[in-house]
Amino acid sequence: MYGNIISNTEIIVDDDPVKLQEFESRIASGDKIEPKDWMPSEYRKQLIRMIEQHAHSEIIGALPEGTWITRAPGFRRKLALMAKVQDEVGHAQLLYSAAETLGKPREEMINDLISGKSKYSNVFNYPAKTWADTAVIGWLIDAAAIVNQLANAKGSYGPYCRALERICYEESFHLKQGHDNSVFLATGTPKQREMVQDALNRWWKPVIHFFGPPDSESVHSEKLIKWKVKMMSNDQMRFSFFDMYVPKILELGLTIPDEELKRNEDGTWNYSDPDWEEFKRVIKGDGPCNKERLAVRRMAEERGRWVRQALLDKNSKYVTPLA
Numbered sequence: 001m002y003g004n005i006i007s008n009t010e011i012i013v014d015d016d017p018v019k020l021q022e023f024e025s026r027i028a029s030g031d032k033i034e035p036k037d038w039m040p041s042e043y044r045k046q047l048i049r050m051i052e053q054h055a056h057s058e059i060i061g062a063l064p065e066g067t068w069i070t071r072a073p074g075f076r077r078k079l080a081l082m083a084k085v086q087d088e089v090g091h092a093q094l095l096y097s098a099a100e101t102l103g104k105p106r107e108e109m110i111n112d113l114i115s116g117k118s119k120y121s122n123v124f125n126y127p128a129k130t131w132a133d134t135a136v137i138g139w140l141i142d143a144a145a146i147v148n149q150l151a152n153a154k155g156s157y158g159p160y161c162r163a164l165e166r167i168c169y170e171e172s173f174h175l176k177q178g179h180d181n182s183v184f185l186a187t188g189t190p191k192q193r194e195m196v197q198d199a200l201n202r203w204w205k206p207v208i209h210f211f212g213p214p215d216s217e218s219v220h221s222e223k224l225i226k227w228k229v230k231m232m233s234n235d236q237m238r239f240s241f242f243d244m245y246v247p248k249i250l251e252l253g254l255t256i257p258d259e260e261l262k263r264n265e266d267g268t269w270n271y272s273d274p275d276w277e278e279f280k281r282v283i284k285g286d287g288p289c290n291k292e293r294l295a296v297r298r299m300a301e302e303r304g305r306w307v308r309q310a311l312l313d314k315n316s317k318y319v320t321p322l323a
Contacts, residue, residue, distance in 0.1 A: 055095035125287030138178020
């Protein structure tokens with residue numbers, strides 16, 4: 001079923017040509033692949049990589065906004081931001097569970113995150129300097145995530161698709177919260193408007209990076225699309241985001257910090273080169289907040305160790321036996 005498990009992370013499966021053909025025929029016909037089904041080793045490997053990175057991104061992604069909970073302007077926005085951060089952590093738990101069905105333990109995934117072995121989305125390695133940053137993150141970063149997740153929810157691996165369906169429902173509320181916040185600031189005082197424009201200027205490049213490098217440079221897309229792990233290429237998702245959100249940004253009278261941005265007649269978009277070398281540096285751990293984000297995650301892991309040990313130890317004084 002799972003092939004020969006050499007270690008917690010290395011899984012070897014002999015990809016029988018007949019089984020591979022049957023597998024690809026199932027995917028072509030729209031079937032969902034479930035954990036006990038036969039699958040190529042590369043399919044399993046790429047799914048683990050993709051779902052694990054998504055889970056890490058949800059956990060780390062709660063940190064920039066989480067720092068603003070105590071400083072949110074007003075009780076209503078404080079409650080909304082608390083709920084959003086709680087949702088993001090819950091999304092990570094759903095995704096770790098989906099990744100575990102492929103044979104990698106959650107503890108190993110967390111360790112790989114903290115050690116820097118596993119990656120997460122570039123956008124969460126930038127600082128949230130003002131309250132307007134939470135507005136732009138909640139609106140445009142979550143909008144970018146929804147473009148990706150709605151497409152991949154129609155993919156081939158059942159547990160991941162089902163997790164994404166639930167996540168997308170909740171992300172739609174996050175987007176509305178971010179949009180409401182952005183509209184309030186953009187139509188407010190000159191200072192508020194200046195603040196949200198500054199946030200948009202700083203986050204625009206990370207948003208473009210969010211979808212990954214251009215299709216000509218993407219190393220995984222072709223095979224992942226063939227196997228319906230990814231349902232759209234990086235550029236297709238980026239252009240879809242532009243189609244939906246560039247008009248909405250302009251409606252608010254905000255200026256997009258890219259003079260070259262324009263839609264072509266064939267549906268593609270021209271946009272300024274957002275410095276893909278910076279994207280690579282950030283992904284490799286050399287961004288403005290990489291060390292800070294992992295340090296917080298490491299601290300949380302260490303402080304919570306006693307809780308996990310207590311739950312696993314039936315004789316622990318912290319565990320009350322069930323009646």
